[in-house]
Amino acid sequence: MSAVLPPETVAVATPRRRWTSRFSEEHLFLLLAVLIGVLSGLAVVCFRIAIEAAHIWLFGSGVHPTPQRLVIVPVVTGLVVAVLVVHLFPRVRGSGVNQTKAALYIYDGYIPFRTAIGKFICSALAIGGGQSLGPEDPSLQIGASIASLLGRKLQLSRERLRLIAPVGAAAGLAAAFNAPISAVLFVIEEVVGRWSAGIFGSVVLSAVSSVVVARWFLGSEPLFRIPAVQFFRPAELLAYAVLGVVGAFASVVFSRAIGYLRPRLKALPQTQYFQPAVAGLLIGLIGYAGAPQVMGAGYDVMDQAMHGHFTWQLLGMLAGLKILSTVLSFTSGTPGGMFAPTLFIGAMLGGAVGGAERVFFSHLTGSVGTYALVGMGVLFAGFLRAPMTSVFMVLEVSGDYSIILPVLVSNTIAYLIARNLQPVPIFDMLSRQDGVDLPSMEEEREAAIYRVEDAMRALDVPVVHGEVRVETALQRVIESGANLALVDDWSGGWGTITRGALQQAVLQRHDAVVRELLSLKRMEPLFPDNTLEVAMQRIHDWPFLPVVHRADPRQVIGIISLQDVLGAYRKTN
Numbered sequence: 001m002s003a004v005l006p007p008e009t010v011a012v013a014t015p016r017r018r019w020t021s022r023f024s025e026e027h028l029f030l031l032l033a034v035l036i037g038v039l040s041g042l043a044v045v046c047f048r049i050a051i052e053a054a055h056i057w058l059f060g061s062g063v064h065p066t067p068q069r070l071v072i073v074p075v076v077t078g079l080v081v082a083v084l085v086v087h088l089f090p091r092v093r094g095s096g097v098n099q100t101k102a103a104l105y106i107y108d109g110y111i112p113f114r115t116a117i118g119k120f121i122c123s124a125l126a127i128g129g130g131q132s133l134g135p136e137d138p139s140l141q142i143g144a145s146i147a148s149l150l151g152r153k154l155q156l157s158r159e160r161l162r163l164i165a166p167v168g169a170a171a172g173l174a175a176a177f178n179a180p181i182s183a184v185l186f187v188i189e190e191v192v193g194r195w196s197a198g199i200f201g202s203v204v205l206s207a208v209s210s211v212v213v214a215r216w217f218l219g220s221e222p223l224f225r226i227p228a229v230q231f232f233r234p235a236e237l238l239a240y241a242v243l244g245v246v247g248a249f250a251s252v253v254f255s256r257a258i259g260y261l262r263p264r265l266k267a268l269p270q271t272q273y274f275q276p277a278v279a280g281l282l283i284g285l286i287g288y289a290g291a292p293q294v295m296g297a298g299y300d301v302m303d304q305a306m307h308g309h310f311t312w313q314l315l316g317m318l319a320g321l322k323i324l325s326t327v328l329s330f331t332s333g334t335p336g337g338m339f340a341p342t343l344f345i346g347a348m349l350g351g352a353v354g355g356a357e358r359v360f361f362s363h364l365t366g367s368v369g370t371y372a373l374v375g376m377g378v379l380f381a382g383f384l385r386a387p388m389t390s391v392f393m394v395l396e397v398s399g400d401y402s403i404i405l406p407v408l409v410s411n412t413i414a415y416l417i418a419r420n421l422q423p424v425p426i427f428d429m430l431s432r433q434d435g436v437d438l439p440s441m442e443e444e445r446e447a448a449i450y451r452v453e454d455a456m457r458a459l460d461v462p463v464v465h466g467e468v469r470v471e472t473a474l475q476r477v478i479e480s481g482a483n484l485a486l487v488d489d490w491s492g493g494w495g496t497i498t499r500g501a502l503q504q505a506v507l508q509r510h511d512a513v514v515r516e517l518l519s520l521k522r523m524e525p526l527f528p529d530n531t532l533e534v535a536m537q538r539i540h541d542w543p544f545l546p547v548v549h550r551a552d553p554r555q556v557i558g559i560i561s562l563q564d565v566l567g568a569y570r571k572t573n
Contacts, residue, residue, distance in 0.1 A: 029160055029202055033167050036150060037206035040143035040171035041213030044135075047120055047142065048176075048218065051135060054128025055296065070130070070287040074280025074295070077129030081122050081334060082276045089118025093333045096141025098431045100169045101191050101438050109148055109161035116145030122335040126276070130295040132283055132325035134340020136176040143172020143210070163199060166191045167206045174207035175214040177339075178222055182393040183207045189386050190427065193441040222397060224303045227369035229400045239361070240406040243353045243371060244378055244413030250349055251382030251418045254323050255426050262331040263433050275332035283325045293318055294325045297340040302347040302376075306369040312355025315372075319348035338426075342383050343376045350375015373398055374406050381411040382418035385425040385442055390415075452535055453528035455568035456547045456558035461486050463556055464497075466515035473514050474502040486546055488554065489515050493522035494546055525553065532565050539565070 058073045059065040065073075085092060091099065092115060103111045123138040147168025151161045166187050174183035184207050188195045195203075265275055286294055293301040305315060326341040354371025373394060381390035394407050419442070424432070431438045462476040466489030477485050477499050485502075487495045495518040505512050524538050525548045539545055544561040548554070 026198060028154075029156070029164075029198070030205060032150060032154065032156075032164070033171075033202040033205040034209045036143070036147045036164070036168050037171040037174075037209030038213050039146050039150075040139075040168055040206070041175045041210035042217075043116070043120070043142050043146060044139045044172055044175035044210065045214055045217045047124060047135060047139060050120065050124040051128045051297075054124050058129050065292070067288050070292060070295075071281065071284035074130040074284040075277045076280075077125050078131070078276035078278070078280035078332075078334065079273070081126050081129075082273045084118070084122050084125075085276075085333065085335065086272060089114065089122060089335075091115050092118040092122050092335045094330070094335065094430065095137035095337045096144075097137055097190065097427055098434070098436070098438060100141055100144040100165050101427075101431075102436060103144065103148060103165040104162055104191065105438055106436070108158055109151055109163070109165050111141070111145045111148040111165060113145055113149045116142045116149075119145070119335055123337075126329075126334045126336050127296055129280070130283060130287070131276070131280060131329040131334050131336055132294055132296070132298075132322060132341055133329050133334060133336025133338070134297045134343075135337060136173055136339035137337025138335060139172040139176035140169045140337075141172070143168035143170070143175075143206075147171070147206075163192075163202070166199075167202045170203045171206035171210035175210040177393075178211060178214060179393060179396045180204070180207040180211045181396050182389055185392055186386055186389040189388055190384075190441055193439060193444055222399075223299055224306060224397060226373065226398045226400070227306055227308075227367065229367075229370050229373070229398060229403050234405075237405060237409050239354070239357050240371075240374060240410040241413055242357070243350055243375060244410035245417060246353055247346065247349055247375060247378030247410065248382045248414040248417035248421070250319065250323070250345065251379055251414065252421045254327070254345065254379075254383055255418075255422050255429070257323065257327045258331055258426065259429050259433075261327060262430070265331050265333070266433075272333065276329075276334045279328040279332040279334065282328050286321055286325055291318060291321050294322045294344075298322070298344040299340070302344055302372070305347050305351045306372045308368050310351065312352045312359070312368070315348045315355065316352035319345050319352060322348065338384070342379045345383075346375040346377065346379030347372040348375070350378065370403060370406070374403065374410055377407055377411050378414045382414035383426060385415065385419070385427075387411060387415045450532045450568055451528065452526050452530045452532065452547055452560055455532060455535070455564045456526075456528070456560040457564055459486075459556055459558055461544075461559070463488055464514055466490065466492065466495075466513065466518070468514050470502050470505040470509070470512045470514060470517070473497065474499070474506055477502060484543070485514075486556065486559070487514050487518060488556075489518060489522070490554075491515075492518070494525055495519065495522050496543065526560060528557065532568060535560055535565055536562075 119138045144165040147164045151164040170187040174180040322345050351368045351372040354368045377390040377394040381387045428440045461482045462480045462485045464473045484498045525546045544559040546556045547558040
């Protein structure tokens, strides 16, 4: 994946007219999400057909391509793709996930539509020509590009235009995966990082509508023919825990290999025309040597692995060769995605671990297909570092919740071990190699949250009721030695009153009550579990805010000021 370069012309920089129809922009955004889903679904259908057509045209319609084509086709398509990328579509390198994140956080939702065209052509040629890459990530970027174009044409506000790229990304990914739940979770978990009702609704609508369109043209069959899932004994969780450990180490090897080779190849610009061809040659030789299964996305091979068509030794070998071939393809700058290779490696690794455990521990009853299915989620959690998506992806693909315990155990173990051995997730590593500092969703999830209870101090001012006479309130303030009092006005909320205001009121009106001296603007109290960001938003011009008990909002347990908040942040740095 190349550096995310700023567009030459950022159309969104100019002010936009507001829509004046009877629909608010929020309603328009929801309707637009459906349209984005329909268009993205159509684009992904054409993309999948183009990949299949390219594969048949290049390798022939036979089940087994000739040895000559296995070697020559990846080299020739690599050269063609390199020329297209260098001269026509320089922004289509890599998977497309980080480019979509950059559109959200840097370029106000701007993705050139030329990128979608280039991604479509180059990725279809590369994947159809045998490069070890997948169509899901390119589909994600194609959907985001379509959404960005529609947003610009409709002149949406800047905030809506920023969020429209993830909406299109969810539509493209859902159509490619034929799994709307997984697509929604991945976009929210990895691209957006936060969600509100509006964002969630738009992402769901786009994902569902794109899947409906894709199923209309391609059928409702899932990507894989899932075999009967078998999980009988709780003791088998130990076997799945072993799969989680093995998957974690495979994920780290996969990630570190990409992190090591990619910047070194990028430092050789004079070889950019030949890197995809050399990668294609090496992958073709792997296929020629007896492992053509590693070429392309490999969905049919995953299907065969889940139905026990390979020995566990061959499955383990295919997992290692797929890591090697995907590293070669991706680091050479060939456009394509890592989702399918990740699933492939996970399926092969899961089948290999399951088959080996059944040989050495015959009492285990789990099928190789079940281990292969769980292995998909293991690599997804360990390599792509999307733990929630990895769980729901397996459940959505299988349609069987009886394997929830193996999935949770193995995915959690893989995620935790991989996170400790490889602290920087793959997408964050790629963006930093490109010199782009995109927000790390994993780092944000793991960041410490500072709350009001970490900064508040003990109550050091008197509390008086709004119905108390000013003489009584002044006496309490003088006795406490404070310069002001916190006023609890039950009918109007919280406020403050200074000693000077009380003294002046005593001189002017002896019968006044404290409530009459308060301004109309009242304090909004805080709870101890509120974040310090909430405190910053509410303090405004108040000298402090009361911190009250959730079970009894009239019980003041402390106060917090702006200086207290800043002091708490200083202590943590």
